[in-house]
Amino acid sequence: DIQMTQSPSTLSASVGDRVTITCRASQSINSWLAWYQQKPGKAPKLLIYEASNLEGGVPSRFSGSESGTEFTLTISGLQPDDFATYFCQQYDTLYTFGQGTKVEIK
């Protein structure tokens, strides 16, 4: 099984901050990685697919990048609506999710 390890598990930040979340795959997944945002009591929402492609309607302050088996989600200029939990998901071999990163108010 491909394991997805996210860091940090919790991140404290302020409105306007640049925030970076990392996801590391246990083996090569090429670029088959997605990022989701989840708010309390709600279903996850797809933000980015294929490591760096923004889903339609998602603000451009969200971006994704990759380097080998390490993937990064960046929020440039954190907004009040962005305080949530973020998950990565690989879809190279079956489908597995990271354990999540909670972005909380500092």
Added chain:
Amino acid sequence: QVQLQESGPGLVKSSETLSLTCTVSGGSISSNYWTWIRQSPGMGLEWIGNIYYSGNTNYNPSLQSRVTISVDTSKTQFSLRLTSVTAADTAVYYCAKGRATYGPWGQGILVTVSS
């Protein structure tokens, strides 16, 4: 805009069968994959399996012996059956559109397995 809605019992007894239905509205169930995912504090987000509108299925190997996903295109619904449930199957169950990446999702339904 496609919308999904899960329905079914919120409480299932241990060793019995969990059955959920996802109703798709606002769009066609045809020519798409449909997926079940669950989320629990212990296991996080876990892919259960998917079904193509034609009926072809793929299951998580860890659940394969207990899972069946089916589709009823006439009702624009697809369903999940999970047999021999235990407390470890307690989770919020989501249905979602897509094979590899998922959106939109249903709102989720909490299923608790009781002893």
